[in-house]
Amino acid sequence: MPEPHTSPLWLAVRLPALAAEPPASAGHTLEQVGLWGLELTHQVSLAPPDTVFLEVGGSQRLFGGPGEIRRHAREGLQGLGQTPAYLAAAPTPQGARLLARASPGTWVTDRRTLRHTLMPLPCQLLDPTPAQQEALDALGLSRLGDCLRMPRSGLRRRIGDPPVRRLEQALGERPEPRHCITPPQHYRGRLELPAPTTATRAAGFGLHRLLRALVGMLRGIDAGVQQATVILEYPDAPETRLTLGFLRPTRDLEYMAHIARHRLERQRLPDVAVAIRLEADQLLPYHGTSGQLFEEVGTSTEAVRTLSERLIARLGTDCVHRLAVCPDPRPERAWRRIPLEHPDQPPVATPPRPAxxxxxxxxxxxxxxxxxxxxxxxxxxxxxxxxxxxxxxxxxxxxxxxxxxxxxxxxxxxxxxxxxxxxxxxxxxx
CATH class of the missing domain: 2.20.25 (N-terminal domain of TfIIb)
Known part of the structure; x- marks a missing residue:
């Protein structure tokens, strides 16, 4: 059976803290939040300087309803360090934006209710210029409901088209085309640290936020990473590059953060770090693992893999190996040590050998x-x-x-x- 039609529902995520950041930094942060938003929907649109739109109409059923969508969004934004964040949902992007600015937490699913919800909101939400605001004051229009009771053509003639256009877009009476971000073929994340530091723990705190954005993007495009690079930037020293390697593609946030923390703990910073970057050049198809109905006796393959990767993160790649056969007839030379991530080779056919x-x-x-x-x-x-x-x-x-x-x-x-x-x-x- 075809899936039932779902009405558009736009979730506006407004990040007021971005107003205090330099434009370049704010734009980069907005992009990171947008990539994380792919975890909730494949339609994500950026609205600089401080808003991200997520079309979640088709995602509510997947996540279990509006309450779960809101909870998941708030937890994700908290993990990204984006607090406070003001959320509101409406059938139109502009409507959701107005609600996120004036009435955060509002969740409106139909246009009739949206119209009544917008009426008591102030006209300043339409972002009028000083001249346009004077015209509104002269007409005695202070609420959006006042504007809605005016003839639209006369209102446009007196205060100009942009405010009226925004109002019509909020009501769904005028199209509002939005450009949705395209999932990238690689990941690039950068975060300026709150203060220069030589403590790897402080750098790890920033890295966790970048990992959260990466994992959100990976879940949204059903991909994983087998290798990522952490770069620490210094004001007067060459940058430090650390490689995070995994035995197979993963997108497990806690697991990746655990490996990254161990790698950072083993690194001595040559100078105070001012920023941290995370790069993943190859996004690979992700194949999840199925659980067992009944618990099996013994150590699972997944547990062995997890232990191996943690040992590599703590001790280094050169200290953790596994054994493999090699085609040498001499028994004492018929094996060798290879890296854990080395692909298996077919065994050499030989007569019985002792263990x-x-x-x-x-x-x-x-x-x-x-x-x-x-x-x-x-x-x-x-x-x-x-x-x-x-x-x-x-x-x-x-x-x-x-x-x-x-x-x-x-x-x-x-x-x-x-x-x-x-x-x-x-x-x-x-």
């Missing part, structure tokens, strides 16, 4: 060409000839056997055809 190899093969006593280890060994399988290594000067020529000791242990032994010759114990089977 426990000795660091150095142990020479065995032999009698009549029969090895002994706690008694004579019974050779159950073999020989498996391994002759390799001529290219690096450590070539071997060995015949390997699976042997059983008198006590029942299964061993991996070999007879060496190179000096010092003889029998050797190389490993134990479980």
């Amino acid at each position: 426990w190899l000795l660091r150095r093969p142990q020479r065995l006593r032999s009698s009549e060409d029969r090895p002994y280890w706690g008694g004579p060994l019974h050779l159950e399988a073999g020989p498996e000839r391994i002759e390799s290594g001529w290219w690096d000067g450590e070539d071997v020529v060995r015949d390997y056997y699976v042997a059983r000791a008198p006590g029942g242990s299964r061993l991996w032994v070999y007879r060496d055809h190179r000096p010092p010759y003889g029998w050797h114990l190389h490993g134990f089977f479980a």
